[in-house]
Amino acid sequence: MAKFEGYKDIYVFVEQKNGEIANVGYELISEARKLVASIPHMNFKVAGVILGNNIKAKAQDIIAHGADKVIVVEHPLLEEYSTQFYTDALTEVITTYKPDSFLTGATVLGRDLAPRVAARLNAGLTADATKIEMDPEKKDEALLLVTRPTFGGNLFGTIICPDTRPQMATIRPNVFSMDPADNSRSGEVEEFTPTFQDTDAKVVVKKVIEKAVEGIDITKADILVGAGRGAEDCLDMVKAVAEELGGEMCASRAVIDDGLADKAIQVGQTGKTVRPSLYIACGISGACQHVAGMEKSDMIIAINRDPQAEIFSIANMGFVGDVKEVLPLLKEEIIAAKK
Ligand SMILES: Cc1cc2nc3c(=O)[nH]c(=O)nc-3n(C[C@H](O)[C@H](O)[C@H](O)COP(=O)(O)OP(=O)(O)OC[C@H]3O[C@@H](n4cnc5c(N)ncnc54)[C@H](O)[C@@H]3O)c2cc1C
Incomplete structure (x- = not known):
């Protein structure tokens, strides 16, 4: 029996705001493609997970950028980012689909969301990674070697999560390159409706003030x-x-x-x-x-x-x-x- 029965594939959180997808999601999908290509015998796929409301139309863009499958999680409670509802919904997605690895951008949102989901799932999470590889010696387990700067950037540490699944990591934007979109790609789109146990918001955002963008990006x-x-x-x-x-x-x-x-x-x-x-x-x-x-x-x-x-x-x-x-x-x- 496989060590992690039922866990399969690499899933990527595809962050969006007002329907606009952050490039880091596509960068992680491109990198995930390389990772699955390095373990062809495992037959892993790359899946994108997008949360929001009225965002289903974005699924084809995610496929064009390299996903084999997209899980679309739509709900009015997910219209705007909410730590509570996004954590609830994403935890449910992961519990249902059992990805072997789950990658998230180390954006403000990703850094808020991923550790909470990891804590709920009792999964290991490596934050702020700069490099990800498959362990060449443990290919039948698809063990990720996740590298991140440590001790003030003077050392690089490689972290493994050998005992739990999914293996989770947040990765900074721009660390990986993004493959160009291929609109001829096709893939599966699955809609997932979360069953929120508690729909009372514990924190209510009354007003969002967008910080004026000073200068250039x-x-x-x-x-x-x-x-x-x-x-x-x-x-x-x-x-x-x-x-x-x-x-x-x-x-x-x-x-x-x-x-x-x-x-x-x-x-x-x-x-x-x-x-x-x-x-x-x-x-x-x-x-x-x-x-x-x-x-x-x-x-x-x-x-x-x-x-x-x-x-x-x-x-x-x-x-x-x-x-x-x-x-x-x-x-x-x-x-x-x-x-
Ligand atoms: C936890 C932590 C996080 C950090 N994060 C960052 C970070 O995100 N980004 C970052 O940049 N640093 C960061 N640092 C600081 C980093 O360690 C360095 O101190 C910093 O990058 C030095 O900046 P510098 O090269 O401009 O200055 P200096 O180290 O002072 O170097 C100046 C250089 O300019 C050259 N020079 C001087 N005058 C001239 C001249 N007239 N013409 C040509 N060359 C000249 C010198 O030969 C020297 O090489 C961090 C440090 C820590 C501890």
Whole structure:
């Protein structure tokens, strides 16, 4: 008899707000496809789970992004996010379908929801993961090796949940790449109606005030020019280079802590994870906490006056020099190249 009788497949929570699906759901489905492909003998499928009200039409998008099956959980109580009702509904979905693994984005919502569901199910949860693999030695169990930064980002720990199912994990947005949608894909759509034991809301949200979006969303930028403490004297120039390239400026935590930029543009372990096609690191040392947020960029160019700076070890191209001298030259070159 199999160790975890009845548990099968990898399920992904597909987060939506007002019918708009957060990319992290698609990123996790793309990664789940790779995981199931690495254990073909288990015949695992990838399923997306979407909760909300009047959201059934989204199921085909989820299939186009790689799901074999979509569980649509619609209910008026799920119209807006509610910790109580989402936890109730998702716990019921997992108890019913018995997924072997359940992945959730480490978004504000995902970080609220996943641990509560895990606690109800007595399942193991690895939070804030940056890497997921199948244990090559335990393929008949589909044991996940889930890696996350630990001890302030100085170490990476790999966590396994060998004794309970599902194996749960939250993963930050932008850690995995998203496969392009294939609208010719087909899959199963199942509707699931939760049977709430208690429909009295314990917490009533009276008013939701959307935080005004200040500036840009660096996670969506294709080109980023990062300012570190070494570029604090020339942030205008960093911004100007970013603008010439049609990109955005971001910063290391040192620049945020020094009060020179908004936390919204911080890259790294306690900031945002980005994966642009080009990242130019200006006066950034390359501390592991910063690198954790940008190392998946397609092309990394580093400018630093210290030839031993750690950033050069992950850069595709490096300039040893003073950013105050290099950046104006770079800007001129970009302008000349555009003519
Ligand atoms: C729990 C924890 C979480 C953290 N999270 C984050 C995070 O999310 N993001 C993050 O960025 N950091 C984070 N940090 C901080 C991180 O450890 C580093 O302290 C920080 O990244 C350093 O920023 P920096 O490289 O800009 O500054 P510094 O380390 O001061 O480096 C400045 C660099 O600029 C170079 N330089 C100086 N002057 C010039 C010049 N004129 N021209 C060219 N080069 C020059 C120097 O050679 C040096 O390499 C975290 C730390 C902890 C403990």
